[in-house]
Amino acid sequence: MPSRLPDFVDPRRMADLEKVFSGCAAIVDLPRLAEVVLDADGGVELRLVFNREGGKRISITGFVRANLILECQRCLSPMAASVESQLNIALVNSAEEAERLPEHYDPLLLDEPRIRLLDIVEDELLLSLPQVPRHKEGECCSAVSQKAVQPAADFKGSDNRPNPFAVLSELKQR
Numbered sequence: 001m002p003s004r005l006p007d008f009v010d011p012r013r014m015a016d017l018e019k020v021f022s023g024c025a026a027i028v029d030l031p032r033l034a035e036v037v038l039d040a041d042g043g044v045e046l047r048l049v050f051n052r053e054g055g056k057r058i059s060i061t062g063f064v065r066a067n068l069i070l071e072c073q074r075c076l077s078p079m080a081a082s083v084e085s086q087l088n089i090a091l092v093n094s095a096e097e098a099e100r101l102p103e104h105y106d107p108l109l110l111d112e113p114r115i116r117l118l119d120i121v122e123d124e125l126l127l128s129l130p131q132v133p134r135h136k137e138g139e140c141c142s143a144v145s146q147k148a149v150q151p152a153a154d155f156k157g158s159d160n161r162p163n164p165f166a167v168l169s170e171l172k173q174r
């Protein structure tokens with residue numbers, strides 16, 4: 001059994017120790033994520049590796065991974081989504097420092113001496129969620145789903161209608 005994650009850590013110390021946290025977090029312990037999933041029973045797999053790059057910059061690498069149940073925005077029924085994100089975070093002390101970071105880093109502003117590990121995990125997962133979760137085309141299934149699909153289909157149809165001004169000009173020509 002992996003040991004429980006500490007809540008808050010001092011990132012400088014963790015980096016000096018080249019500390020690695022790996023294990024699981026419960027979705028119920030990630031309230032912002034729990035709010036957007038339909039089933040908060042599961043867990044999130046994580047690995048956070050603290051390091052000092054070039055003896056200076058503190059970085060957090062690793063990954064977060066979860067199988068989530070989201071609400072399909074087309075049929076409003078549950079859909080499974082595998083979400084995974086590779087971390088490449090650099091701790092910065094100011095916005096200016098964040099701007100100077102090489103592009104492959106995601107800056108994390110360190111405004112307190114300690115950081116909350118679950119916040120990092122939760123932020124990363126929220127950023128990795130599909131913006132508009134939807135079943136693949138044709139995979140929306142329930143009867144409710146068919147109704148929900150209808151307006152979208154109609155809307156699409158209306159896009160293909162001839163431009164009303166074109167019709168008007170036709171009338172004028174008669």
Ligand SMILES: [Zn+2]
Pocket residue numbers: 072073074075076077079134135139140141145
């Ligand atoms: Zn659907």
